[in-house]
Amino acid sequence: MIRLTRPHIGLPGYVVVALLLAAPAGAQTSSPSDQPTFAKDVAPILQRSCVSCHRAGEMAPMSLQTYEEARPWARSIKARTASHEMPPFHIDKSIGITSFKNDPSLTSDEIATIGRWVDAGAPRGNPADMPAPRQFADTSAWQFKPDIVVKFPAYKVPAAGPDLYGNLYADIPISKDRYIQAVQTRAATPGSRKVVHHALTYAVDSDDKDVSGDDSAGVDGGDFLVEYASGKNAEVYTGDSGVLLQAGKKAMVTYHLHSVGEETDAMIEVAMKLFPEGYVPKHIRWSKQLAQPTSDIDIPGGTVARIDGYVVMHKAARILSFQPHMHIRGKRQCLELIYPTGGASAKTEMISCTNFSYNWHLNYTYNDDAAPLIPAGTMLHVITWHDNSPSNRANPDPKNWVGDGQRTIDEMGFAWIGWYDMTDEEYKAELETRKAERAKKANTTQQQQQ
Numbered sequence: 001m002i003r004l005t006r007p008h009i010g011l012p013g014y015v016v017v018a019l020l021l022a023a024p025a026g027a028q029t030s031s032p033s034d035q036p037t038f039a040k041d042v043a044p045i046l047q048r049s050c051v052s053c054h055r056a057g058e059m060a061p062m063s064l065q066t067y068e069e070a071r072p073w074a075r076s077i078k079a080r081t082a083s084h085e086m087p088p089f090h091i092d093k094s095i096g097i098t099s100f101k102n103d104p105s106l107t108s109d110e111i112a113t114i115g116r117w118v119d120a121g122a123p124r125g126n127p128a129d130m131p132a133p134r135q136f137a138d139t140s141a142w143q144f145k146p147d148i149v150v151k152f153p154a155y156k157v158p159a160a161g162p163d164l165y166g167n168l169y170a171d172i173p174i175s176k177d178r179y180i181q182a183v184q185t186r187a188a189t190p191g192s193r194k195v196v197h198h199a200l201t202y203a204v205d206s207d208d209k210d211v212s213g214d215d216s217a218g219v220d221g222g223d224f225l226v227e228y229a230s231g232k233n234a235e236v237y238t239g240d241s242g243v244l245l246q247a248g249k250k251a252m253v254t255y256h257l258h259s260v261g262e263e264t265d266a267m268i269e270v271a272m273k274l275f276p277e278g279y280v281p282k283h284i285r286w287s288k289q290l291a292q293p294t295s296d297i298d299i300p301g302g303t304v305a306r307i308d309g310y311v312v313m314h315k316a317a318r319i320l321s322f323q324p325h326m327h328i329r330g331k332r333q334c335l336e337l338i339y340p341t342g343g344a345s346a347k348t349e350m351i352s353c354t355n356f357s358y359n360w361h362l363n364y365t366y367n368d369d370a371a372p373l374i375p376a377g378t379m380l381h382v383i384t385w386h387d388n389s390p391s392n393r394a395n396p397d398p399k400n401w402v403g404d405g406q407r408t409i410d411e412m413g414f415a416w417i418g419w420y421d422m423t424d425e426e427y428k429a430e431l432e433t434r435k436a437e438r439a440k441k442a443n444t445t446q447q448q449q450q
């Protein structure tokens with residue numbers, strides 16, 4: 001689904017101006033949204049954008065469904081929405097591409113409304129204004145009709161203890177290579193939904209091949225299939241593109257589980273909808289860990305460090321998605337394109353920067369009309385910052401040196417990139433289509449402004 005960032009109002013500019021002038025003086029100050037109340041203005045925002053996680057039995061630490069529940073968190077709600085930490089979507093919209101699929105971000109008006117509500121003492125307002133409580137579909141349901149379901153063995157999470165990391169394996173019930181059209185991971189029981197923090201699924205050659213922390217992971221190790229964190233939906237590949245699932249591989253899930261006060265079975269399942277046997281989609285969608293750091297990670301205690309990684313894309317491509325990977329010192333990552341013009345005419349373009357928190361392994365999928373089209377030979381440059389200072393709230397020990405490694409307290413810095421390759425002809429054709437679309441859009445806007 002394509003979201004329009006700016007809906008066309010369809011009114012010529014002068015009509016809008018005329019309407020504003022016709023509004024009675026003082027209308028601004030007496031407008032109800034100037035003194036927002038919980039019931040009328042804030043509850044509808046929380047219902048739409050927050051309570052999917054912030055309600056009993058879901059992943060967030062507190063419920064925000066009623067006034068009584070939300071009121072004690074008012075200051076924190078203001079802070080977390082103003083900083084764009086909540087709802088979680090941490091891409092920096094002041095840089096590069098700003099148009100993403102399934103972007104849950106609040107509008108700046110909504111953020112301002114919440115701010116004014118808090119500044120005014122977080123009033124309840126008239127309970128009659130409260131929206132009807134939101135109904136939730138069964139969270140255990142698949143979002144498409146699966147062709148295969150891979151069930152990983154149950155893992156017993158003790159009532160208390162440190163977070164658990166590791167891998168589980170299961171067979172993939174196919175006898176011939178197939179292409180994945182849609183894929184979804186779920187924690188299969190209410191208990192599982194509490195203990196599964198995140199889970200990454202790969203197709204691997206055998207049980208003993210642990211690709212999760214390997215430097216070459218994803219490139220010649222396992223093929224990454226899908227990432228899961230609480231609240232995550234199905235991934236449906238757009239258009240005629242799919243992910244290759246080779247027969248004879250095993251499914252491996254790399255899990256991060258945490259204890260919740262009672263012994264709980266973690267049950268993770270992955271469902272897939274496959275293209276028919278023998279069908280080859282026009283494009284194969286790749287998702288790999290790219291641009292590993294060119295030097296060792298070396299972060300003295302109390303400092304912020306930058307590392308760089310590069311990868312040359314040997315074929316023309318359409319970049320579909322970007323997801324940074326770091327551990328608890330991870331702070332920010334940017335993705336830059338270095339075009340293959342060479343020498344003095346080299347051209348670079350910063351396409352995405354995102355803040356990072358280890359709690360949130362977020363994937364940013366570009367909207368169809370914004371996904372970068374790159375010529376063969378383009379270099380992806382991934383810039384990663386780690387904050388090993390005390391100002392990083394997630395830092396367990398700012399006095400300690402940190403280097404590369406697989407433990408959560410060690411660091412990594414690369415990007416998951418989703419893309420498909422194109423021939424040079426396909427690239428040229430897609431570029432022309434893109435230009436034509438843009439020209440058409442610019443034309444319509446111009447006509448509207450006349």
Ligand code: HEC
Nearest residue numbers: 049050053059060061073076077080081086087088231359
């Ligand atoms: C995808 C699930 C999800 C959504 C959607 C979400 N939250 Fe959260 N929220 C969490 C989780 C998990 C945490 C705890 C981890 C963290 O702080 O990142 C959290 C933490 C918070 C905190 C900090 C609590 C504390 O301990 O200080 C606030 C405030 C908050 N959320 C408000 C909101 C608001 C307001 C919205 C909607 C505009 C929202 N959240 C949407 C999952 C979510």
